[in-house]
Amino acid sequence: xxxxxxxxxRAPAQTGRSILVRVLRCDGPGKPSRWExxxxxxxxxxxxISVLQYIAxxxxxxxxxxTTPVVWDSGCLEEVCGxxxxxxxxxxxxxxxxxxxxxxxxxxxxxxxxxxxKFPVIRDLWVDRSRMFHNLKRVKAWVPIDGTHNLGAGxxxxxxxxxxxxxxxxxxxCGCCLEAxxxxxxxxxxxxWDEAFLGAHAINQARLFNAHETGKALARExxxxxxxxxxxxxxxxxxxxxxxxxxxxxxxxxxxxxxxAVTVHGIKRFFGL
Amino acid sequence: xxxxxxxxxxxxxxxxxxxxxxxxxxxxAVDLFSMVPVRRSHSVCAQGGINACNEVARQQGYSEYEHxxxxxxxxxxxxxxxxxxxxxxxxxxxxxxxxxxGVPFNRTSEGYRDLRLFGGSLxxxxxxxxxxxxxxLLYALDEQTRRYESEGKVTKYxxxxxxxxxxxxxxxxxxxxxxxxxxxxxxFRADAVVMATGGCGLVFGKSTNSVICTGAAAARCYQAxxxxxxxxxxxxxxxxxxxxxxxxxxxESARGEGGRVWVxxxxxxxxxxKDIPESERFYFLEEKYPAYGNIVPRDxxxxxxxxxxxxxxxxxxxxNQVFLxxxxxxxxxxxxxxxxxxxxxxxxxxxxQHEPMRIFPSVHYSMGGMWTTFVKGSYNPAQAxxxxxxxxxxxxxxxxxxxxxxxxPRNMVTNIPGLYAFGEVNFAxxxxxxxxxxxxxxxxxxxxxxxxxxVNWVRNEAPSKAPAAKMAQGVFDAAVAREQAKAKxxxxxxxxxxxxxxxxxxxxxxxxxxxxxTAACTVVRSEARLKQCQSKLAxxxxxxxxxxxxxxxxxxxxxxxxxxxxxDMLILAEAIALGALERRESRGAHxxxxxxxxxxxxxxKSSVTKFDPASRTTRLEWQEIDASLILPTARTYGxxxxxxxxxxxxxxxxxx
Numbered sequence: 001x002x003x004x005x006x007x008x009x010r011a012p013a014q015t016g017r018s019i020l021v022r023v024l025r026c027d028g029p030g031k032p033s034r035w036e037x038x039x040x041x042x043x044x045x046x047x048x049i050s051v052l053q054y055i056a057x058x059x060x061x062x063x064x065x066x067t068t069p070v071v072w073d074s075g076c077l078e079e080v081c082g083x084x085x086x087x088x089x090x091x092x093x094x095x096x097x098x099x100x101x102x103x104x105x106x107x108x109x110x111x112x113x114x115x116x117x118k119f120p121v122i123r124d125l126w127v128d129r130s131r132m133f134h135n136l137k138r139v140k141a142w143v144p145i146d147g148t149h150n151l152g153a154g155x156x157x158x159x160x161x162x163x164x165x166x167x168x169x170x171x172x173x174c175g176c177c178l179e180a181x182x183x184x185x186x187x188x189x190x191x192x193w194d195e196a197f198l199g200a201h202a203i204n205q206a207r208l209f210n211a212h213e214t215g216k217a218l219a220r221e222x223x224x225x226x227x228x229x230x231x232x233x234x235x236x237x238x239x240x241x242x243x244x245x246x247x248x249x250x251x252x253x254x255x256x257x258x259x260x261a262v263t264v265h266g267i268k269r270f271f272g273l
Numbered sequence: 274x275x276x277x278x279x280x281x282x283x284x285x286x287x288x289x290x291x292x293x294x295x296x297x298x299x300x301x302a303v304d305l306f307s308m309v310p311v312r313r314s315h316s317v318c319a320q321g322g323i324n325a326c327n328e329v330a331r332q333q334g335y336s337e338y339e340h341x342x343x344x345x346x347x348x349x350x351x352x353x354x355x356x357x358x359x360x361x362x363x364x365x366x367x368x369x370x371x372x373x374x375g376v377p378f379n380r381t382s383e384g385y386r387d388l389r390l391f392g393g394s395l396x397x398x399x400x401x402x403x404x405x406x407x408x409x410l411l412y413a414l415d416e417q418t419r420r421y422e423s424e425g426k427v428t429k430y431x432x433x434x435x436x437x438x439x440x441x442x443x444x445x446x447x448x449x450x451x452x453x454x455x456x457x458x459x460x461f462r463a464d465a466v467v468m469a470t471g472g473c474g475l476v477f478g479k480s481t482n483s484v485i486c487t488g489a490a491a492a493r494c495y496q497a498x499x500x501x502x503x504x505x506x507x508x509x510x511x512x513x514x515x516x517x518x519x520x521x522x523x524x525e526s527a528r529g530e531g532g533r534v535w536v537x538x539x540x541x542x543x544x545x546x547k548d549i550p551e552s553e554r555f556y557f558l559e560e561k562y563p564a565y566g567n568i569v570p571r572d573x574x575x576x577x578x579x580x581x582x583x584x585x586x587x588x589x590x591x592x593n594q595v596f597l598x599x600x601x602x603x604x605x606x607x608x609x610x611x612x613x614x615x616x617x618x619x620x621x622x623x624x625x626q627h628e629p630m631r632i633f634p635s636v637h638y639s640m641g642g643m644w645t646t647f648v649k650g651s652y653n654p655a656q657a658x659x660x661x662x663x664x665x666x667x668x669x670x671x672x673x674x675x676x677x678x679x680x681x682p683r684n685m686v687t688n689i690p691g692l693y694a695f696g697e698v699n700f701a702x703x704x705x706x707x708x709x710x711x712x713x714x715x716x717x718x719x720x721x722x723x724x725x726x727x728v729n730w731v732r733n734e735a736p737s738k739a740p741a742a743k744m745a746q747g748v749f750d751a752a753v754a755r756e757q758a759k760a761k762x763x764x765x766x767x768x769x770x771x772x773x774x775x776x777x778x779x780x781x782x783x784x785x786x787x788x789x790x791t792a793a794c795t796v797v798r799s800e801a802r803l804k805q806c807q808s809k810l811a812x813x814x815x816x817x818x819x820x821x822x823x824x825x826x827x828x829x830x831x832x833x834x835x836x837x838x839x840x841d842m843l844i845l846a847e848a849i850a851l852g853a854l855e856r857r858e859s860r861g862a863h864x865x866x867x868x869x870x871x872x873x874x875x876x877x878k879s880s881v882t883k884f885d886p887a888s889r890t891t892r893l894e895w896q897e898i899d900a901s902l903i904l905p906t907a908r909t910y911g912x913x914x915x916x917x918x919x920x921x922x923x924x925x926x927x928x929x
Contacts, residue, residue, distance in 0.1 A: 028828045043517050045620070050517035056832060057780035058772050059823050066771020068824040069832045076483045077519045078616055080408050081313040096518070097619045122454050123829035130431075133310060137423045142416035143375035147298055148721055154372035156384035166377040166403055169412060170612075173312055212375045 013105035017042050020062060021051055023070050024114040025124050033121075036070075037062040042104070048088060048095035048113065049077055052125075072125035079246060082174030086125050087114040092179040092244055116179045120188045132173050134193050135202040139222050143215045155213035168208040168254065170247045177201055177241035177251055183234050197234040198226070200241035204254040210261070223258075223265040232258045277742045278731050279304055281448055281463035283435045283490060285311025287407070287713060288696025289469030290414035291720020292727065296467075297426040299728040304461060305418070306430045306450055308485050312415045315471050315483040316716065319407020320524035320613055322399035323371075323713040325364030326671070327388060335396040337362045338667035341676075344711060345903050346660060347393040347570050348640070348704020349861035350877060351503065353899040355649045356684075356701050359676025360718045367717050368400050374413040377402050379609065389609075390529040393570045393708040395663055404524055404612035410713055434834065435490045436756045438466055438497050438692055441748045445691035446741040449756045454829050458756050460749035464736035465727045467693040468494060469720070472639040476842045476849065477795065478787015480636035481513055481522040491643055491698050492841035495848070499687045501882045502700030502896075503641035504845070505852030508707055508862050509795050510637035511574035512597050512630075514621055520635035521620055523597060524613045525709035527630075528567040530606050532599045534558050534578070535629075538917050540587045546596055546629045557581055560915040569910050572706040572862040575634040579796045582633070587917060589631055596629035636795060638712060640703040640862065641852070643694035644881055647701070648681040649899070650674045657904045677722070682730035685723040690735065693727055695719035700879070705861020763836055767825035777821045779836040782813055786839070789813075790846055794853050799866045803854040810850060814843050848882040848891050855893050856880055861908075873905050 018041045026033045039062040040051050056069040075083035077096040084095040089103065089112055104111050119127035157165075177200040178184040184199045206222040209215035226232045232255060241251045280296050282289045285307035297303045307314065326337045341361035345354055372378060372386065378400055379387040388397040402409035421427040432453045439447040439460060447462040473488025474480030495501045512527065512534075513520040528534070537544070538555045558577060559566040567574075578595050582588035589596055599607065599614075607614060607626050617625050652675035658668060669675065677684055685701065686693050696716035703711065730736065775781040793806035817840055824832045858872035859865050878895040885892065 027826070045515070046517045047620075049519075053518060053780075056835075057778060057784075059770060060772045066769060066823075068770045068826065071829055071831045074484050075309055075313045076315065076318050077516075078318060078521050079619065080405060080612075081309075081317045081483065083309060083313045099620070099622075123826075123831075126829065126831075129310070133312070133419070136416075136419060140420075140423075142420045143373070143413075144420070145370075145373050145417070148295055148370055150366045150369065151373065153369045153386075154375070157377075157380055158384050159380040159382060162377050162380045165375075166379075166409070169377050169409060170403075170405060172317070172408070173310075209375070214373065215375055 013101035014107055017107040019100065019104040020108060020110045021055070022110060022112045023124070025070065026115070026121050028123050029120060036067060042100050046100040048098045048100070049074060049084065051100065052095070070125065071123040073127070080172060082172030085116060085174040085176060087116060087179070088112070092116060092176045094174065094246055116175055118179050118184055118186050119175065120186070129173070129175050131187065131193050132175060132178070132201060135198050136205055138194065138198060138225050139202050139206040140218045141202070141205040141209055143209065143212055144217050145214065157213070161211065165208055165211055167249055168204055171201060171204060171249055172247065173201060174246065175201070176244040176246060180240035180244040182238050182240070183236045195229045197230045200251040200255060203232055203258050204249060204251055207254045207258050220265070223262055226258055227262045227266060232262050235259070277740045278302065278736065279463050279742070280465045280467065280727060280731060281306065281461060282467045282469060283448065284314070284469035284471060284696070284698070286314035286316035286469060286471055286696060287411055287414060287716035288720045289467065290411070290418050291717050292467045292469060292695055292724045293427050294414060294417050294421065295721050295724025296727055297421045299725065301728060301731060303427045304430060304463065305427055306433045306435055306448070308432065308434050308453065310431045311418065311429065312412065314411060315486055316411040316713070317408045318481070318483060318522065319713055320404045320522060321391060321526035321529065322389060322401035322406045322710045323368065323410065324391065324398050324708070324710045325368045325400060325714065326361070326398060327365065327386070327400070329388060330396040330398050333396060334664035335398060336667035337364065337671035338669060339396070339661055339663060340364060340398065342661035342903060343393050344702070344708055345704070346908060347708040348706050349871065349908050350873070350900065350905040351506070351704035351860060351879070351898065352702055353647065354902040355676045355899055356647045357676070358652065358902060359650060359673070359722065360702060360715060362671040362673060362676060363718055363722055364714055367714065367721065370721070371410055371413055371717070374417060376409050376413045379403065389526055390568060391709045392525050392529070392568045395564070399529065399710045401526065404526055404610045407713055410717070435470065436493065437752060438494055438499070438689070439749060439752045440497065440689055441744065443690060444735055445689050446744060447749060449752045451756070453834060456827055456830060458753055458760065460753050462741040462744070462749065464731040464741050465691050465693060467695055467727060468643060468698050469695045470698045472697045473842070473845055474636050476786065476846050477636040477790045478784060479516070479519050479791070481510060481520055487838040487842055488845045489838040489841040492845040494643060494687070494692065495884050496844060496886065498884070499689050499692060500644035501642065501848050502644035502879050503852065504848040504882055505794070505856055505863050505880065506640035506705050506861065507636060507795065507849065508571055508638035508640060509575045509634045511571055511578050511634050512632040513635035513637070514617060514630070515633055515635070516620060521616055522637065523617065523630060523632050525568070525571070527597060527599060527610060527613060530610060531602050532567060532597055534567055534574070534595055534597055536581055536587045536589055536595050540585070541591050543590060546598070555587070555917045557915070557917070561913055562910050563913065564911040570706055570708060573910060575796055576864060578634055585917070594631040594633050597632045598629035599625050600627055600629055634796060636791065638707055639697060640700065640705060640707050642698045642700040643687050645685045645687055645694050645699045645701055646683050647685065648678040648683050650676045650678050652676065653901065657901055659904055660906045661903070679722065680725045680729050682726050682734055684726040685719055686726070686730070691730060693723065695723060705863060760833070760837070763820070763822060763833060764825055766821045767823065768821065770823055773821045773823055776816055777819050779820050779822065779832070779839050782817055782820065783835070783839045783842070786813055786842060786846060790849065794849055797864055797866055798853050800854065803850055806850050807854070810843065810847055817843060844884070851882060851891050851893050852880045877905060
């Protein structure tokens with residue numbers, strides 16, 4: 001960071017320092033995991049990505065053992081694509097926005113990097129989150145438009161409704177909410193996904209599309225899905241999801257709203273409405 | 274539709290998804306390839322908005338035609354004009370469609386779509402969803418694609434990398450691709466291939482682009498014989514936050530919503546910005562460009578900021594940075610910009626609601642790209658018209674088909690029949706400089722409008738008689754074998770794990786490539802520096818030929834994937850440097866200190882680069898452009914000469 005006036009309000013980090021980065025590595029599905037340590041010099045405005053870039057170019061452990069570059073998933077590096085999510089010092093978050101000056105401000109400070117535990121590891125820190133996208137199909141997270149032909153504008157919308165939808169729609173499918181959820185568990189078998197808990201991410205998307213004038217056309221089908229196995233009733237109300245969401249999406253509100261909607265939907269169905 | 278026809282789309286950003294939706298809707302099977310889950314594509318990073326004429330602006334005198342005129346003028350008269358006209362005319366329809374898909378566009382109190390001001394226009398014509406418009410548009414297309422996927426009309430290949438186009442009988446009949454997890458290399462047949470693989474920011478090392486934007490896919494098509502147009506036209510965005518791993522964009526919407534760019538009038542002034550009184554602040558863009566002020570086009574803002582910092586030594590606190598000040602704006606405006614203010618807060622550790630941001634230009638977008646054709650539409654005046662006077666009646670209406678002939682298979686196809694290029698990866702629309710909020714538009718326009726061209730190619734032309742599905746297997750096997758051999762050559766360099774010396778370390782070569790291209794081929798260019806750059810590139814290619822990899826894994830070998838891309842980036846860099854050298858003039862984003870003026874007579878032409886596989890060298894040809902609609906004029910944006918010392922020194926501006 002610059003030393004000029006009005007610099008960051010955080011405690012000044014030592015310049016020219018090195019930190020110790022512990023990485024939980026795994027060569028592939030079914031292979032054993034192991035810890036490796038790397039001594040990494042910290043440059044100005046370093047983040048976990050630049051640390052991993054350093055390791056990729058210099059794959060030698062702190063003990064001087066030659067190794068292979070660490071594999072990880074990343075994309076935009078601006079915290080809008082969701083790709084680089086991992087468990088850092090025990091907490092799930094995006095690695096791009098994880099600044100070393102905040103996490104390891106002093107010489108020799110230690111940071112730990114682990115892959116998310118609720119998704120199958122592909123290699124090292126890279127996990128397979130395709131189940132999240134599968135779950136978006138389960139809740140039909142789309143507006144059923146008639147086609148791409150020129151049919152005029154969409155429905156007018158009050159600013160308040162737009163604001164509410166916008167926040168819900170900033171979900172980048174990063175998986176933080178699922179990593180933190182006690183009810184969402186690792187499931188490597190695709191055949192079991194349709195019965196397993198959807199999680200906050202997909203429930204929020206169901207609410208998002210039920211809140212759209214045209215999206216509502218599929219509201220009943222979404223509620224049927226949420227009422228079924230792995231639906232909204234599987235939520236244990238731990239409320240961890242909302243605490244770890246990097247986009248501050250009101251996930252517990254979404255779960256509560258969908259819970260109520262499922263109840264009303266069930267009563268209506270009971271009376272054949 | 275018979276199931277024998279398939280279309281491959283490479284890239285799952287806005288252009289690729291729009292193409293997938295359009296082609297699938299027309300009834301052809303789509304195979305969609307992406308290195309990442311498509312929802313994580315780089316379009317997600319676009320912030321400010323998407324331009325289109327709208328009813329409010331229209332009633333103030335704006336028109337689709339003026340949008341067209343702004344885009345041509347903004348691009349410094351380098352773009353072929355007919356495609357731009359068609360794009361501007363379609364823009365309102367595209368906004369309507371995205372609106373129907375559920376994009377949460379910001380709303381007015383009456384529930385209409387809200388609008389903001391953007392660079393290069395005096396009218397509010399930019400539609401937006403907070404400050405994450407690209408994300409919201411991408412998600413809408415991602416959702417529509419998922420709908421088709423669940424109906425079996427689109428098959429996704431995510432975490433697959435495009436390696437090579439398969440060309441047989443003079444047309445593209447498929448691709449070779451590799452699964453980035455299993456490392457399996459295989460061929461896929463198709464009757465048309467749409468490249469929608471975005472930009473090449475990583476050629477410059479740090480840029481605002483995502484880590485996947487290496488340009489390697491375009492470079493591979495280029496090496497396979499596809500031409501590459503205007504490679505030298507690289508947009509350097511004026512306002513980005515420098516970082517250790519990349520630079521992060523601060524959207525033009527920050528200025529469109531009232532953000533002001535300034536430096537202290539006194540060089541080296543160490544005071545906090547709040548302690549510097551108004552009279553001692555140099556709002557250099559506002560003083561030099563009274564009409565447009567902070568929303569001059571990007572190339573101009575970039576050069577002015579560069580000049581203030583590098584030439585005049587007036588950067589804030591003696592560093593290469595200027596203030597982008599939003600601290601005077603009301604909370605409601607901050608709210609509309611929340612997405613980007615959060616980024617600054619997270620990565621720079623300061624709150625832009627109270628402290629001015631510190632920013633510097635960074636590589637952002639490639640106007641150049643794969644060379645493509647088009648077929649002119651019905652509007653063909655006997656003579657090109659003078660530049661449109663802002664706010665006056667348009668000479669023509671906005672009926673479709675005037676700019677490009679809808680559905681013609683030649684729209685946005687490369688010189689290889691059946692191989693299309695959509696979105697940032699082609700060289701159409703933006704000329705020598707792209708206007709803010711026109712990128713999302715061109716991506717969607719290509720996918721939606723030219724998607725039909727792909728369908729018609731498959732249904733009515735060569736593939737209808739000889740579908741790729743029925744071709745002999747040999748050509749596909751041979752293409753796979755070639756890619757396997759290339760991969761083996763790189764993997765065979767591994768002698769064991771551990772550090773590799775810098776001279777042959779692919780990461781070191783990649784970093785040096787980025788540093789060199791940023792130094793020689795961005796804001797300021799010159800003959801001497803570009804020649805130096807060419808010899809540096811030659812030495813990097815020699816080092817690359819002797820590279821050593823540290824990982825021999827046959828599973829998810831990320832450093833292998835990166836290393837292969839570096840080889841392709843080196844080829845693309847050569848085309849960029851050659852274009853920059855041969856274009857001995859200044860135009861748009863391309864500024865030559867030794868040729869500071871625009872030279873229409875010699876260079877109002879596309880530079881078209883072609884790769885010779887035998888000698889592995891790049892050559893460049895000049896090609897006439899379609900300038901049949903608007904006559905070129907000087908591109909001044911009403912500039913005045915001012916100095917930091919005080920008031921404007923002379924009234925040099927010619928008005929806007």
